[in-house]
Amino acid sequence: MLYPIAIEVGNKDHAYGIVVPDIKGCSSAGDTLDEAVKNVKEAIETNLELLFEFGELPPIASELSQLQADEKYIGWVWAVVDIDIEPYMGKSSKINVTLPDLLKKGLMIKLKKVINTKIDLIFYKLQLEMN
Numbered sequence: 652m653l654y655p656i657a658i659e660v661g662n663k664d665h666a667y668g669i670v671v672p673d674i675k676g677c678s679s680a681g682d683t684l685d686e687a688v689k690n691v692k693e694a695i696e697t698n699l700e701l702l703f704e705f706g707e708l709p710p711i712a713s714e715l716s717q718l719q720a721d722e723k724y725i726g727w728v729w730a731v732v733d734i735d736i737e738p739y740m741g742k743s744s745k746i747n748v749t750l751p752d753l754l755k756k757g758l759m760i761k762l763k764k765v766i767n768t769k770i771d772l773i774f775y776k777l778q779l780e781m782n
Contacts, residue, residue, distance in 0.1 A: 653733055667684050671695055679691040703740075
């Protein structure tokens with residue numbers, strides 16, 4: 652999943668700060684931009700591990716354009732980090748489901764709309780829609 656990150660640009664006297672708005676309390680920093688991005692990826696993975704341990708799903712990533720409009724991030728630089736959320740979704744299990752034809756048709760229409768996205772995102776969205 653592509654999580655947006657807000658970057659507070661650093662310089663030789665101040666570290667780069669990074670916030671992950673979609674994951675409460677998730678932030679990091681580094682003396683260089685590369686170091687800050689590496690550190691925030693580790694921070695995201697640690698947060699997702701904790702959520703998994705408490706039986707919670709990874710949060711859905713927001714639209715970057717929505718976050719950019721937030722006044723508290725004026726002057727920040729935006730990027731996205733790609734995080735594989737599959738390890739934080741729990742083990743897979745096979746189920747056999749009987750559905751009414753119209754519901755099955757509706758699910759197939761929705762699935763076709765997202766078929767070109769990453770496979771973990773497809774399963775994530777289907778799981779949310781079924782709950």
